Amino acid sequence: MAERTKPLRCAIYTRKSSEEGLDQDFNSLDAQRAASEAYVLSQTSEGWTLLPKHYDDGGYSGGTMERPGLQALLEDIAAGKIDVVVVYKIDRLTRSLSDFSRIVEIFEKADCSFVSVTQSFNTTNSMGRLMLNVLLSFAQFEREVTGERIRDKIAASKARGMWMGGRPPLGYDLPNDGSRTLRVNDAEAEMVREIFERYLLLGSVHALRRELCDRGMISKVHVTRTGKRLGGLPFSRGALFHLLRNRIYRGEIVHKDQVYQGEHAAIIDLDLFERVQRSLAANARRHRGKSDRRMAKAPLTAKLFDAAGEPMSPTFSQGKSGKAYRYYVSTSLQQGVAASGSDRVRRIPAAAIERLLRLAVERWTDREADTFRTVRETRICDQGLAVRLQEVDPAHIALRLSGDERILNSGKTSCMVLLPVRFPLRGGSRQIQQGKRSCSPDPILIAALRRAHRMIERERGLPALSAAPSSPYDRFILQLALLAPSIQRDILEGRQPVDLSLEKLRRITVPLAWSAQPAALGYPAREDA
Numbered sequence: 001m002a003e004r005t006k007p008l009r010c011a012i013y014t015r016k017s018s019e020e021g022l023d024q025d026f027n028s029l030d031a032q033r034a035a036s037e038a039y040v041l042s043q044t045s046e047g048w049t050l051l052p053k054h055y056d057d058g059g060y061s062g063g064t065m066e067r068p069g070l071q072a073l074l075e076d077i078a079a080g081k082i083d084v085v086v087v088y089k090i091d092r093l094t095r096s097l098s099d100f101s102r103i104v105e106i107f108e109k110a111d112c113s114f115v116s117v118t119q120s121f122n123t124t125n126s127m128g129r130l131m132l133n134v135l136l137s138f139a140q141f142e143r144e145v146t147g148e149r150i151r152d153k154i155a156a157s158k159a160r161g162m163w164m165g166g167r168p169p170l171g172y173d174l175p176n177d178g179s180r181t182l183r184v185n186d187a188e189a190e191m192v193r194e195i196f197e198r199y200l201l202l203g204s205v206h207a208l209r210r211e212l213c214d215r216g217m218i219s220k221v222h223v224t225r226t227g228k229r230l231g232g233l234p235f236s237r238g239a240l241f242h243l244l245r246n247r248i249y250r251g252e253i254v255h256k257d258q259v260y261q262g263e264h265a266a267i268i269d270l271d272l273f274e275r276v277q278r279s280l281a282a283n284a285r286r287h288r289g290k291s292d293r294r295m296a297k298a299p300l301t302a303k304l305f306d307a308a309g310e311p312m313s314p315t316f317s318q319g320k321s322g323k324a325y326r327y328y329v330s331t332s333l334q335q336g337v338a339a340s341g342s343d344r345v346r347r348i349p350a351a352a353i354e355r356l357l358r359l360a361v362e363r364w365t366d367r368e369a370d371t372f373r374t375v376r377e378t379r380i381c382d383q384g385l386a387v388r389l390q391e392v393d394p395a396h397i398a399l400r401l402s403g404d405e406r407i408l409n410s411g412k413t414s415c416m417v418l419l420p421v422r423f424p425l426r427g428g429s430r431q432i433q434q435g436k437r438s439c440s441p442d443p444i445l446i447a448a449l450r451r452a453h454r455m456i457e458r459e460r461g462l463p464a465l466s467a468a469p470s471s472p473y474d475r476f477i478l479q480l481a482l483l484a485p486s487i488q489r490d491i492l493e494g495r496q497p498v499d500l501s502l503e504k505l506r507r508i509t510v511p512l513a514w515s516a517q518p519a520a521l522g523y524p525a526r527e528d529a
Contacts, residue, residue: 007047008083011055012036013073015092019059029056032088039117040086048084062095063143065102074103077110085114095143100133158255161262167230169248170220171267182248182264188220189267192249195240196268196276203279205240212240237334244276298326298350299372300357305379306330306346314350326350345380352443357387360405360419364397365389376414384421390414422498441494445502449491452481476506484514487521497522 014032021027033054040050053076057069065071070093076082085107087093093114094100107114154164162180171192172182199208213234221232235243250273251266252259298314305311312328330346357378361371377388386408389397394410397417401407408416455478480488490496500521511520 007049009051009081010040010048010084010086011051011053011073011076011082012040012086013055013057013069013093014088015057015060015062015067015069017059017061022058027058029058032092035088035117036086039115051082062091062093063099063140064096065094065099074106077106077112080110082110082112085112086117087114088117090116090119095140155255158253159258159260161253161260161264163253163262163264167222168220169246170243171249172264180263182262184265184267191217192243192267193272195243196249196272199240199244200272200275200279204283205237205244209235209237209240241280244280249273298328299354300328300350300375300378303372303375303377304328304348304353305377307344307380307382309379310346312346312348328353356419356421357385360387361389363402364400364417365392366396366400381418383418385419386416387419388414388416441492442496442501445491445496445500448477448502449480449483449488452477452479456481479510480505482512483510484517487517487523 012033014029014036016022016028022029033056037050040048055069055073057067060067060069073082073085077085085093094103106112157164157180163182164180168174168182171185171189173185175181175183195208195212198211199205202208202211217235219231219233219235219239222230224230247254247259248262248264249266249268250270251262251264253262254260300312301314302311308330310330310332312330313334314326315329315334316324316326318324326349328348328350333346354372357375358371361374362368365371365374367374374389374392375387376390379386379388383404391413392415393413394407394415397415398407401417404418404420406418408418410416455474483491487496491500505521508520511517
């Protein structure tokens, strides 16, 4: 009896670089899939069976692997769900030789083959792989030449003062005659002039944004060819900075570092535009000088995200004494947008979270130099912090986890680790505390305790002064010096209860008897030494 043919599970991958024509009943993706289905059907005698799942990428370039359809395909291949990948042409899979090498590595590891319907090759031998590399080299060459040609055309057109597409700025409309010359929108042009003039009077983009929001002035509304409505929102600070620096309003076109005279009309005169630029430059120099003096480098810039996925940018505030305090703040909070939920953490003390992450990563990786280079992303979640690490050995890290720490997912040289952290409220800011820790001193509580002892020393040294401080806050701080010595020692060494903070001490009445204080402050039952 003849040996039964082993069934091969086949998946079809399709791709189209642009979104043009995807709304048609039968588009390019459908044509690629129909040809691939026919090819799979012709191989039925070889045991080929078609999987029902579609792996399609419409509107994605072949020069990148960041495509949802391709990523889903690679995940299913790694999971052992696919035996053969069928594509219409090899350049549908990728146009990058380096990406092709990574894809082939994934294929070989999962013992998966792939076939091109219109190109005959066999990836099981060296000659077939050589032919694939040759085909991909030409595909990559074609993509790069096309890109260079488009860039040269855009540069030449802008040198002639032509508008090369995109959303028109406030004050202009797209031409109706098919030309590339912007038309002035009189009503919006008057709004632009008013924004320039108000900035000179107020002298601050922050104040200008608040005034525009109070007056209900919004950004330009633009409707795409597909009917999608864009804009129509209150001005953000970034949008106002861009508007005030935009040389389009001087009737000019900018391409990289070059400025050309445009074909469109100017709506801001030269004197007003130059005065605004001088004011912006002066404010930037003043702000840069303050930042350099008061704000240290923020190693978590572009790496820290809140629970909603918003990036948290470094900023600082100045206390009454002139001391600068660093924070990481969500984008929406910096722009004055209300929070979507009352429990969402949108402001974190920078020094606290940097120290917490540095100690954790040093323990996980045994690295003390350039620790934050290993951290690719840190995201706030319900359980604490999800920390994605790169260039690490997940197995090595798994042996160094403690408490409730665990690996959420991992790759060959990367993994995401859950770091349990609590974010209790403290007034208008947030205090970071690790869920299970052996030592985590609270710098705010320690500073308050030391201040209390300094107040007692001053009172003893100056008996003429009243024993009770005049400020209610100082009277509260003075009580910390009356805590039991064991509790004060725990605070200095970071062994106090996790939820014991300065804010909690303000809400409770601390008994004078040392034996009763531990229970009131949340300590487990014990005997005081």
